[in-house]
Amino acid sequence: MSALLEVSELSVAYGAIEAVRSVSFVVEEGQIVCLIGANGAGKTTTLRTISGLLRPRAGDIRFDGESIAKAPAHLILGRGIAHSPEGRRVFARMTVEENLLLGAYTRRDESGVQQDMNRVFELFPVLGERRQQKAGLFSGGEQQMLAIGRAMMSRPRLLMLDEPSMGLSPIMTQRIFDTIRELQQGGTTILLVEQNALAALALSDRGYVVDLGQTTLEGPGHDLLADERVRAAYLGQG
Amino acid sequence: MTTLLQQIANGLVQGATIGLIALGYTMVYGIIQLINFAHGEVFMVGTFGALAVYRWVLPESVQDQWYVALPLMLLGGIVVAVVVAVLMERFAYRPLRNAPRLAPLITALGVSVALQEVVRLWFPDAEAAQSFPRVFVDAQVDLGPVQISATGLLLIVVSVVLSVLLQTYVNRSRMGRAMRATSQDRDTARLMGVNPDRVIVLTFVLGAALAGVAGVLYGAHLNSVDTNDGFQTGIFAFTAAVLGGIGSLRGAVIGAFIIGLIKTLGGQYLPGGTQYDYVWIFVVLILVLVFRPQGLFGEAERVRA
Numbered sequence: 001m002s003a004l005l006e007v008s009e010l011s012v013a014y015g016a017i018e019a020v021r022s023v024s025f026v027v028e029e030g031q032i033v034c035l036i037g038a039n040g041a042g043k044t045t046t047l048r049t050i051s052g053l054l055r056p057r058a059g060d061i062r063f064d065g066e067s068i069a070k071a072p073a074h075l076i077l078g079r080g081i082a083h084s085p086e087g088r089r090v091f092a093r094m095t096v097e098e099n100l101l102l103g104a105y106t107r108r109d110e111s112g113v114q115q116d117m118n119r120v121f122e123l124f125p126v127l128g129e130r131r132q133q134k135a136g137l138f139s140g141g142e143q144q145m146l147a148i149g150r151a152m153m154s155r156p157r158l159l160m161l162d163e164p165s166m167g168l169s170p171i172m173t174q175r176i177f178d179t180i181r182e183l184q185q186g187g188t189t190i191l192l193v194e195q196n197a198l199a200a201l202a203l204s205d206r207g208y209v210v211d212l213g214q215t216t217l218e219g220p221g222h223d224l225l226a227d228e229r230v231r232a233a234y235l236g237q238g
Numbered sequence: 239m240t241t242l243l244q245q246i247a248n249g250l251v252q253g254a255t256i257g258l259i260a261l262g263y264t265m266v267y268g269i270i271q272l273i274n275f276a277h278g279e280v281f282m283v284g285t286f287g288a289l290a291v292y293r294w295v296l297p298e299s300v301q302d303q304w305y306v307a308l309p310l311m312l313l314g315g316i317v318v319a320v321v322v323a324v325l326m327e328r329f330a331y332r333p334l335r336n337a338p339r340l341a342p343l344i345t346a347l348g349v350s351v352a353l354q355e356v357v358r359l360w361f362p363d364a365e366a367a368q369s370f371p372r373v374f375v376d377a378q379v380d381l382g383p384v385q386i387s388a389t390g391l392l393l394i395v396v397s398v399v400l401s402v403l404l405q406t407y408v409n410r411s412r413m414g415r416a417m418r419a420t421s422q423d424r425d426t427a428r429l430m431g432v433n434p435d436r437v438i439v440l441t442f443v444l445g446a447a448l449a450g451v452a453g454v455l456y457g458a459h460l461n462s463v464d465t466n467d468g469f470q471t472g473i474f475a476f477t478a479a480v481l482g483g484i485g486s487l488r489g490a491v492i493g494a495f496i497i498g499l500i501k502t503l504g505g506q507y508l509p510g511g512t513q514y515d516y517v518w519i520f521v522v523l524i525l526v527l528v529f530r531p532q533g534l535f536g537e538a539e540r541v542r543a
Binding site: 051052053072073074075077078082085089091093094098100101103105106115136150154209 | 423431
């Protein structure tokens with residue numbers, strides 16, 4: 001195994017406010033890695049910086065051995081990193097199909113795109129049944145499925161999911177986590193940001209705790225689950 | 239009755255012209271939320287571009303052969319309009335992409351004045367209105383009791399056809415999807431691999447090409463051209479875009495035909511005559527904005543959880 005994504009001493013600021021001070025972590029090819037931590041810890045900012053939507057103030061982001069810290073956002077997907085953003089951000093005034101086609105915007109192989117769209121519809125039948133409807137008409141959970149499906153449409157090597165369980169029922173959350181596991185088994189590397197630390201750590205090969213803009217603890221998912229500090233702070237068990 | 243029908247026909251010609259320009263206003267607004275007040279000038283430079291082709295490119299022998307002259311003049315008008323619009327975007331608006339919204343708006347007004355003056359001072363004899371060739375078939379077509387110039391009829395047909403083509407492109411093509419995605423959520427569009435700069439340039443190019451076509455045909459229809467035509471017609475087009483619901487393509491075209499009809503019918507039947515046509519247009523605009531602020535076909539702004 002080799003490092004697919006390597007984030008080292010990343011620092012990101014919005015004006016004078018430093019949202020990320022020193023975040024470092026490694027995602028190995030084929031793994032599921034999660035970043036957990038409280039609201040405002042800097043997890044979403046980290047993902048948006050990897051995607052090129054924000055510029056790092058210091059530190060480096062290396063993907064497949066090359067620095068992508070200065071690459072513009074629209075070229076990141078072409079490198080093999082897809083990002084399902086926080087809050088779903090589906091294109092509300094477009095249909096399910098159009099949203100998925102936008103996920104495959106950089107691809108030119110029409111038959112492959114059609115095949116992948118059918119795979120998304122198999123995974124989330126509700127999307128297939130209502131493929132001509134506008135995304136804005138769907139419930140939060142359904143929009144979440146669409147956001148994940150849309151991110152899958154580029155056949156990424158690394159799929160970054162920001163809070164995929166937010167606003168979902170426990171059953172739906174389980175479905176989404178099963179899907180993440182399936183994607184991993186299909187060869188996709190996953191970087192997961194979650195507030196649902198218990199479920200995320202149980203699923204992950206490796207976890208990192210982000211606190212006040214810094215990575216503070218790391219380890220295999222099961223070890224972190226058992227760690228007393230993690231249990232006290234994030235799992236609500238003292 | 240004949241007068242009414244005749245004024246309706248005249249209104250449709252006006253509406254067709256205004257509609258081609260209004261599409262550019264509404265598209266640019268949809269993508270970068272800028273009212274590009276210099277867009278009327280893009281229409282104007284299109285007319286002058288075609289005039290330049292007529293005067294200095296076309297050999298005299300083909301000047302009266304419309305099937306040679308008109309396509310070349312349209313090409314000239316489109317090229318000049320597109321080049322001006324692309325330069326405008328690149329050097330006036332792009333540096334202000336992240337500035338407060340008032341900055342590009344004021345810049346647009348400045349670009350508008352600058353373009354008028356540049357053409358007025360540098361285009362030979364452009365200090366005053368001058369005649370524009372009636373390139374197309376110079377005849378009146380009888381439609382029952384109504385007469386309409388062949389050029390006017392061509393304008394209506396071209397305007398409707400181009401509007402439909404544009405809608406199809408935006409709704410069906412891959413680049414059209416990228417345009418709509420950029421207008422709805424630029425950051426998320428970037429995550430899909432969409433380059434917003436390319437989308438924005440494309441938007442300016444499409445809008446300018448339509449305005450260029452309008453400029454050439456309207457010049458031929460009026461048989462004259464003046465450097466402040468763009469500003470006046472631009473105001474009507476901007477009003478049409480707001481009336482139809484800014485951001486909506488269909489709204490812009492329908493708004494334009496409404497404006498064209500109010501202009502000619504108001505000038506004919508309402509007190510004050512044609513001198514008051516501006517008044518009636520803005521009265522209708524104000525009424526629409528009071529009772530339907532998002533315009534006829536615009537989507538009400540709303541925030542979804």
